[in-house]
Amino acid sequence: MTTLSNPTLGLLIEIADQAERFGVLEVETLLMRADLQRQDFRPDRYYRGNIQTTQGLMRYWVNGAREIALEGNIEARRALLAFARLILEKTLTTKGPQLPGWVDDPSGALLGALSEALLADGYDLRWEGVVIAGDWEEREIGCYRLAPTDATPAPLGLEISALEADLASRGYTTVLEHYRDAVHGLTNSKYASANGDLRTTLEDLVTRLAVDHTGFARPTRANTGSEAINHMINGNRIRERDGGAMLRGLWQMIQTNGPHPGQTDADEARWRMQMVTATARFLLRHFPA
Structure with missing residues (x-):
């Protein structure tokens, strides 16, 4: 595993954008938490997107970090993984039929595509949640997390295979x-x-x-x-x-x-x-x- 692929990162950005939970300020905070807004992560090539939008801002820093990660930079790889975890923790917080309304169907078209893309990258998308009893029905809350499918060559934060x-x-x-x-x-x-x-x-x-x-x-x-x-x-x-x-x-x-x-x-x-x-x-x- 080197780093997350473009299809995976594109789906994560699309999920964050469609979840309608992130304005530009929220994205700024998310990028800060993931430690993506670093001078050495700025993309080398000319960037055509509008960084005043949420998608454009995420793409700018994600693309820059991915360029560095492909060169073997561990900190850039960690930052991209942190970005992915934060997107999952803040958007996909219910499971099954209770997925957010922007997901196309109960099985989750975007979620299914993301799961396949992550498997290709060497990560398993798995749910961690608890069932909460409500007045009318039970609901399961929690979040999706990433687990490497291969043994990690070195410990990376809280990763577990x-x-x-x-x-x-x-x-x-x-x-x-x-x-x-x-x-x-x-x-x-x-x-x-x-x-x-x-x-x-x-x-x-x-x-x-x-x-x-x-x-x-x-x-x-x-x-x-x-x-x-x-x-x-x-x-x-x-x-x-x-x-x-x-x-x-x-x-x-x-x-x-x-x-x-x-x-x-x-x-x-x-x-x-x-x-x-x-x-x-x-x-x-x-x-x-």
């Missing part, structure tokens, strides 16, 4: 601890340690899912990954051609070059992180809570 959020919500605390250990190992160039923790992450996850969803009886001994995977596939709870073969193959591949110094490198550890992260998210979708 979508996988970590899913594991925490299910109470899979040991799986989460192993995964975070693997992320820490990869971030700190401890590649053999990261590989070992990734293997443990996947083994713990497939065993927990097999127990919770397929009636698998977990043995008291360690090393139950192969048995859990075979139980799910042989019981047709995950078909061979619909992910079973992939899971079995990945499990076999990550047995080698594990927690042994000198037998792995950064590229292999990064590949394992991507594969285990993607496979874990696939399994959690396949076996919903």
Whole structure:
């Protein structure tokens, strides 16, 4: 992930503009909170828009920050993410049929387009809210938040990956601890340690899912990954051609070059992180809570 794409940023600006909550002064405040109004974020090329309008003002500073973020500037990337969070927190504060009137339909045409654009950028759009009982009906209030779909290479503020959020919500605390250990190992160039923790992450996850969803009886001994995977596939709870073969193959591949110094490198550890992260998210979708 480098930074948010033009389609995503364009949709966020359109959502803010159509929400009719922002005048020029409100946008100024929002840009200040996101730390976007910085001299080094001014766009290099000639800007054709009218910065006296809300859309024009947002586009001016967002375009400038994106140019800098594409060059690898972490502060610009953080500012754009903060801008996105603030837009979501201040506009999409109800869920489902109670979405604001400017959204085209109950499913939310703009919301759906934004969700797809964010997924392409490497972010999952997820709702966090509570149900409030009213005089006539219940309503759910809260806001949408962003969660990276990939393991972040370095901590960025309050970011938490979508996988970590899913594991925490299910109470899979040991799986989460192993995964975070693997992320820490990869971030700190401890590649053999990261590989070992990734293997443990996947083994713990497939065993927990097999127990919770397929009636698998977990043995008291360690090393139950192969048995859990075979139980799910042989019981047709995950078909061979619909992910079973992939899971079995990945499990076999990550047995080698594990927690042994000198037998792995950064590229292999990064590949394992991507594969285990993607496979874990696939399994959690396949076996919903």
